[in-house]
Amino acid sequence: MSTRDNWRNLGFLAGWVVLLLFVPPTFSIYIRSFFMFLMMYVILSLSWNIISGYTGYISFGHVVFYGIGTYATAILVVDYGWHWIMAVAASGLVGAIFAILIGYPVLRLKGPYFAIAMLGAAEGTRVIAINWVSLTHGADGIAYPNIENSFETYIAMLVLMVIAVIVAYWVGHSRFGIRLNAIREDEIAAESLGVNTTFYKMAALVLSAIFPAMAGGIQGYKTLYIEPESEFFILITIYMKLFAMFGGKGTVIGPVLGAFILYSVQEYTWIRFPTAHLITFGIFIILVARFMPRGLIGFAVDRGWARKGMVH
Amino acid sequence: MLAGFLVIAYSLPFAIGIYTENVFFDRQWLADLATVVLNGVMQGGVYAMFAVGLTMIFGVMRIINVAHGEMVMLGAYLSWMSFFWLGFDPLLAMVFTLPIAFGLGWMIQKFLLNAVVGGPELTPLLMTFGLGLAMIYAVEAVFTTDFKSIPYAPDSFQLTETIVVGKSRLISFVMALVISVGVFMFLKKHRIGKAIRATSQNADVAMVCGINIYGIYMVTSGISAALAVAGGVLVSIQFGFNPETGIIYTLQAFAIIVLGGRGHYIGAMIGGVMLAVMESLISFMLPNGTALVEIAAYGLMIFVLLIRPRGLMGPKTD
Numbered sequence: 088m089s090t091r092d093n094w095r096n097l098g099f100l101a102g103w104v105v106l107l108l109f110v111p112p113t114f115s116i117y118i119r120s121f122f123m124f125l126m127m128y129v130i131l132s133l134s135w136n137i138i139s140g141y142t143g144y145i146s147f148g149h150v151v152f153y154g155i156g157t158y159a160t161a162i163l164v165v166d167y168g169w170h171w172i173m174a175v176a177a178s179g180l181v182g183a184i185f186a187i188l189i190g191y192p193v194l195r196l197k198g199p200y201f202a203i204a205m206l207g208a209a210e211g212t213r214v215i216a217i218n219w220v221s222l223t224h225g226a227d228g229i230a231y232p233n234i235e236n237s238f239e240t241y242i243a244m245l246v247l248m249v250i251a252v253i254v255a256y257w258v259g260h261s262r263f264g265i266r267l268n269a270i271r272e273d274e275i276a277a278e279s280l281g282v283n284t285t286f287y288k289m290a291a292l293v294l295s296a297i298f299p300a301m302a303g304g305i306q307g308y309k310t311l312y313i314e315p316e317s318e319f320f321i322l323i324t325i326y327m328k329l330f331a332m333f334g335g336k337g338t339v340i341g342p343v344l345g346a347f348i349l350y351s352v353q354e355y356t357w358i359r360f361p362t363a364h365l366i367t368f369g370i371f372i373i374l375v376a377r378f379m380p381r382g383l384i385g386f387a388v389d390r391g392w393a394r395k396g397m398v399h
Numbered sequence: 400m401l402a403g404f405l406v407i408a409y410s411l412p413f414a415i416g417i418y419t420e421n422v423f424f425d426r427q428w429l430a431d432l433a434t435v436v437l438n439g440v441m442q443g444g445v446y447a448m449f450a451v452g453l454t455m456i457f458g459v460m461r462i463i464n465v466a467h468g469e470m471v472m473l474g475a476y477l478s479w480m481s482f483f484w485l486g487f488d489p490l491l492a493m494v495f496t497l498p499i500a501f502g503l504g505w506m507i508q509k510f511l512l513n514a515v516v517g518g519p520e521l522t523p524l525l526m527t528f529g530l531g532l533a534m535i536y537a538v539e540a541v542f543t544t545d546f547k548s549i550p551y552a553p554d555s556f557q558l559t560e561t562i563v564v565g566k567s568r569l570i571s572f573v574m575a576l577v578i579s580v581g582v583f584m585f586l587k588k589h590r591i592g593k594a595i596r597a598t599s600q601n602a603d604v605a606m607v608c609g610i611n612i613y614g615i616y617m618v619t620s621g622i623s624a625a626l627a628v629a630g631g632v633l634v635s636i637q638f639g640f641n642p643e644t645g646i647i648y649t650l651q652a653f654a655i656i657v658l659g660g661r662g663h664y665i666g667a668m669i670g671g672v673m674l675a676v677m678e679s680l681i682s683f684m685l686p687n688g689t690a691l692v693e694i695a696a697y698g699l700m701i702f703v704l705l706i707r708p709r710g711l712m713g714p715k716t717d
Binding site for chain 2: 147192195196199200202203204206207210211214217321328332363365366368370371372373376380
């Protein structure tokens, strides 16, 4: 990956940002929200990809960071009167701390055990969020003061997405990312070659927790009402996982592409077939896992439709 | 170390109970405690039964079936359908619900999982996850998300003047025991059962000895699905259920096999009883305890994985 490639990719990103900047003044609030959620899922799948795609620790409970971030922002804004941007930034920190707390035990597990332990952690946190009424207001949820904020949140989400893409790109093209890949391929070999695997795994988990926490914070402020069942909803993990897997995990463009395509499809089918679309998603996960384990990108590279270095 | 952890884990509800003044140490309280523990043991029999299904699949194929809890949920709905639509007694209906489940497990194995056994271990995990998702929302499309329940033997037995056991619970426990013992005997004595055990010890050698291991995989998956559905039937006559309760059963079953030792049947039985007793202690002694019972499974699972990954009785190596 030469410097020229870097500049080309940066130009590509800038082009997308300019296009996305035209959305708020041009389209209705519905379309604006649609694009905001689309960008949120780009952030979420890119973050999931850092721990699961590069490092190979498949997380089945990544929604826990998103939920924690949503709650941190809401509590800081509603109960403590912070400005929402400050609260979103702080919730990134909360997500990182939470990732360290949760990662310390859970990252010792491997393969399916890590996956299930994360699932358990997410479900457990949801139960705690419902029952710790003095902090989280329990199952009643937290309501923000009612205002129209679709423009600010759109811009905030756009900025966060750009940062997330740049960080993901850096992870994909740095020694850091190479070390994560080494852990994925063979953790013992990586350790014997002098990679401090504990540190790198933790760093990957923290990186992949910060962005969902902040995105969750912005999302909560946008929707103005949060409650445990919907903020720790397992479907959000499924979306992250499916979007990243569909595009191609372990690449930068893969999760972005996957989120763009599948979120649009799901929005369309959601309107038309409210229940059937989730059944279809379940079947789709099976098909992707079975026939396209490396996603669209891997599929294209295998058939020679794309140069290997081009798509990272 | 595990023993120490378990002592702490079991005394924690007592400690919190004393702290929040839910514990009295008079005769009535002790009788209540006995009732609760007894109920927990009985509940544990049912848990153990469907956890054995999960541990069987893991032992034979090294696959973690995340859709196992959804199978339990499906069993509850099969039982509901047979009760309300066909007018059968749910337990009697097992005569046909279990074969249906066996067929379903067989088909899932034949068309989905046989192709990925022995490959990267996360592929089957993702596939069963997708399967579970499809099952949840397929059931939801038919039955909506409303909680359903079956009014079955709601009265209870009076053991002494203070210790009471729910009738449906006792019936479930006995049924679970009968089915579990039946499965054990099948694995121990029957030719196919022996072939299943041989495959779980070493699939390659079993194949060399003339065992059709893919056939064995399908039988295993079928039995596992049947156990899950049987669990669902026994759960359905005691508690309410909706399509989304499945994930709780998956996590409970997983916690049980982690605690008992992966691929170990007796361990799963013990783990099931231990988890259920823990849950009933929590719901009995903690304020707002019934809402917190789910924590038992998650906490137990994570800590056992950390302290002693092989569980109570599991083999030393994977």
